[in-house]
Amino acid sequence: MKNSRRSFLKIAGVSALGLVIKPVFNTFASSEEHAEHLKPDFSKKNNALTGKRWGMVIDTRKFQSEEDLKPIIDACNSIHNIPDLKVKNHEIKWIWEDEYEHAFTDSENEYVNERVKHLPFLVLCNHCDDPPCVRACPTKATFKREDGIVLMDFHRCIGCRFCMAACPYGSRSFNFRDPRPGIEHQNPDYPTRTKGVVEKCNFCAERLAVGKMPKCVEVSNGAIAFGDLDDPDSTVRKLLKENYTIRRKPSLGTHPSVFYIV
Amino acid sequence: MNDKSKIVIGLIIFLAIITFPFWYNMGKATSAPEPKLSDKAKAAKVCVEPKEYMKAEHMHILDNWRNEVVRKGNRTYKSSTGKEYNISLSSGEESCLGCHTDKAEFCDKCHDYASVNPYCWDCHIDPKEEKK
Ligand code: SF4
Ligand code: SF4
Ligand code: SF4
Numbered sequence: 380m381k382n383s384r385r386s387f388l389k390i391a392g393v394s395a396l397g398l399v400i401k402p403v404f405n406t407f408a409s410s411e412e413h414a415e416h417l418k419p420d421f422s423k424k425n426n427a428l429t430g431k432r433w434g435m436v437i438d439t440r441k442f443q444s445e446e447d448l449k450p451i452i453d454a455c456n457s458i459h460n461i462p463d464l465k466v467k468n469h470e471i472k473w474i475w476e477d478e479y480e481h482a483f484t485d486s487e488n489e490y491v492n493e494r495v496k497h498l499p500f501l502v503l504c505n506h507c508d509d510p511p512c513v514r515a516c517p518t519k520a521t522f523k524r525e526d527g528i529v530l531m532d533f534h535r536c537i538g539c540r541f542c543m544a545a546c547p548y549g550s551r552s553f554n555f556r557d558p559r560p561g562i563e564h565q566n567p568d569y570p571t572r573t574k575g576v577v578e579k580c581n582f583c584a585e586r587l588a589v590g591k592m593p594k595c596v597e598v599s600n601g602a603i604a605f606g607d608l609d610d611p612d613s614t615v616r617k618l619l620k621e622n623y624t625i626r627r628k629p630s631l632g633t634h635p636s637v638f639y640i641v
Numbered sequence: 642m643n644d645k646s647k648i649v650i651g652l653i654i655f656l657a658i659i660t661f662p663f664w665y666n667m668g669k670a671t672s673a674p675e676p677k678l679s680d681k682a683k684a685a686k687v688c689v690e691p692k693e694y695m696k697a698e699h700m701h702i703l704d705n706w707r708n709e710v711v712r713k714g715n716r717t718y719k720s721s722t723g724k725e726y727n728i729s730l731s732s733g734e735e736s737c738l739g740c741h742t743d744k745a746e747f748c749d750k751c752h753d754y755a756s757v758n759p760y761c762w763d764c765h766i767d768p769k770e771e772k773k
Contacts, residue, residue, distance in 0.1 A: 392649075396656070418721075419702075419705055419718070420718070420719035421709045421713070421715040421717065421718060421719075421728075422715055422717045422719070423714055423715055423716065423717065424716050424717055427714065427716070460766075522712065524712070524713075524714070525713075526714070530711070530712075532711045532712065533764065534707060534711070565766055566766075567731060567732050567766040567768050568732040568733070569732075570731075570764035570765045570766065571764050571766065572764060573760075573763045573764055584714060587714070588710075588714050588716050589716070
């Protein structure tokens with residue numbers, strides 16, 4: 380008798396425990412169900428510009444002074460929400476002005492003509508064909524697209540800055556602080572970045588996708604050409620055929636896709 | 642000496658304490674907020690996919706979209722109904738916010754309730770908060 384009362388109590392105890400715990404388990408279980416998956420179908424826009432290896436030819440003969448470069452730099456800055464942070468060390472640069480001696484450090488001609496020597500050069504990410512920044516990036520936040528654009532997925536960047544160390548052209552900037560207060564007119568069509576993320580010129584991938592040329596090309600009055608280096612009939616190839624061009628630090632073997640007519 | 646009753650009482654108190662948060666929230670559990678549809682969204686009647694699917698899967702759709710746009714340059718989404726949509730979160734007529742014009746009423750309400758804090762808006766600009 381005693382025994383059976385004992386087992387009754389045991390069972391009752393366990394049942395009571397179950398009653399107490401059940402709502403707890405229900406809470407966890409309710410998040411288990413999932414809607415069935417649809418098969419997503421994506422495509423490019425009909426008017427998207429496509430190429431195998433996008434490249435740029437900058438005709439430096441058409442620039443006289445820094446004043447000529449300013450509207451081009453400003454145009455890129457304003458559509459990409461690039462902040463003006465006032466502090467030089469925190470500066471964010473996608474396209475900027477540099478002098479010959481800095482931009483072309485491995486050019487061996489120290490007697491280069493006076494015009495070239497004092498010319499302001501527009502520099503930007505070279506969208507290298509063999510980009511060291513891509514190899515350095517541990518998260519694949521920096522990657523090379525099929526059309527040759529070396530692009531960043533800002534969502535993925537963890538701010539380790541390996542890519543900055545790897546890029547021999549200083550084409551990348553790091554957001555040491557929240558850029559938003561430094562943006563005077565936000566362009567809602569392009570996201571800003573956050574603190575702790577690296578950024579650089581994206582060859583206006585967002586514009587190519589909707590059939591537009593890069594902004595700097597558009598406002599350059601013909602001084603900058605953009606096109607498919609892989610296409611022998613493209614304007615950039617024609618320009619390369621007819622003019623003497625140089626590239627930045629070719630000896631490093633990164634194969635820049637930005638060319639300069641001098 | 643029989644400590645059984647003490648132990649049982651102790652156990653009951655222990656269980657009561659450990660499950661307290663669940664009991665506490667059960668009776669007065671606030672019902673989930675209904676996101677408020679903008680007039681535009683109401684007029685459109687359908688989102689890019691059926692409502693139930695969007696409710697459960699919108700975060701996966703957005704995740705897919707960002708990968709397609711950023712990594713492949715694919716900006717058109719063909720829904721299960723065959724209609725094509727522009728892929729964009731915040732900009733333009735055909736974007737998520739272009740239709741759900743009130744982020745506070747449509748997105749934030751539920752996210753706040755569920756304590757989910759997506760960081761989309763740290764970068765993407767809510768046109769309403771746009772600094773001119
Ligand atoms: S210029 Fe620098 S950032 Fe641009 S692709 Fe080359 S290595 Fe990468
Ligand atoms: S800073 Fe960002 S993009 Fe650069 S290497 Fe690190 S994760 Fe990649
Ligand atoms: S290609 Fe676009 S992102 Fe790059 S410098 Fe020109 S305007 Fe700026």
